[in-house]
Amino acid sequence: QKEVEQDPGPLSVPEGAIVSLNCTYSNSAFQYFMWYRQYSRKGPELLMYTYSSGNKEDGRFTAQVDKSSKYISLFIRDSQPSDSATYLCAMSGAQKLVFGQGTRLTINP
Amino acid sequence: NAGVTQTPKFQVLKTGQSMTLQCAQDMNHEYMSWYRQDPGMGLRLIHYSVGAGITDQGEVPNGYNVSRSTTEDFPLRLLSAAPSQTSVYFCASSSTGPVGQPQHFGDGTRLSIL
Numbered sequence: 001q002k003e004v005e006q007d008p009g010p011l012s013v014p015e016g017a018i019v020s021l022n023c024t025y026s027n028s029a030f031q032y033f034m035w036y037r038q039y040s041r042k043g044p045e046l047l048m049y050t051y052s053s054g055n056k057e058d059g060r061f062t063a064q065v066d067k068s069s070k071y072i073s074l075f076i077r078d079s080q081p082s083d084s085a086t087y088l089c090a091m092s093g094a095q096k097l098v099f100g101q102g103t104r105l106t107i108n109p
Numbered sequence: 110n111a112g113v114t115q116t117p118k119f120q121v122l123k124t125g126q127s128m129t130l131q132c133a134q135d136m137n138h139e140y141m142s143w144y145r146q147d148p149g150m151g152l153r154l155i156h157y158s159v160g161a162g163i164t165d166q167g168e169v170p171n172g173y174n175v176s177r178s179t180t181e182d183f184p185l186r187l188l189s190a191a192p193s194q195t196s197v198y199f200c201a202s203s204s205t206g207p208v209g210q211p212q213h214f215g216d217g218t219r220l221s222i223l
């Protein structure tokens with residue numbers, strides 16, 4: 001069983017929709033939770049960063065962490081075609097950094 | 110502001126050939142790492158370094174060597190290329206380590222082994 005599980009998709013939604021991306025994990029030592037966005041033929045870039053449980057909002061993006069359920073989410077409101085990318089969750093703790101497989105997202109105009 | 114620079118962007122090798130993937134960062138980061146990204150497998154750690162002169166193995170180190178003679182550079186060497194090493198390789202850096210620090214990635218080297 002992988003330490004971090006992420007549905008690879010692909011996920012296709014119309015412009016303006018609310019997008020929900022999710023990851024589950026098994027390692028209780030993880031304390032830092034991140035979402036990276038990766039455009040085609042580019043490297044991942046940090047999108048959201050949270051520590052421990054709770055919500056964090058940045059513009060149209062909201063990251064949620066539920067440590068009791070070992071579940072993290074990224075919500076994108078008013079999705080735009082420019083949000084089309086692969087989104088990778090990542091988590092770290094106990095000297096480890098583990099990435100999810102990534103979810104390929106397409107926003108259709 | 111270059112960040113993390115990887116060269117070359119693309120490379121095709123024949124089985125058994127050797128080559129070096131270059132990685133340089135200009136942020137004075139101590140921690141540098143190499144990942145490979147394969148469909149369905151996500152990012153897997155190959156080797157990492159916590160500072161000049163210090164390197165260690167990651168999850169999938171076989172067939173790869175690294176060295177870190179300066180803070181800026183962290184080259185990855187393929188000793189004898191195999192088709193299983195066909196992948197996209199990413200170099201990353203952060204100020205102190207993998208925990209609690211955002212990783213800065215280069216744009217990758219796409220490597221095909223024939």
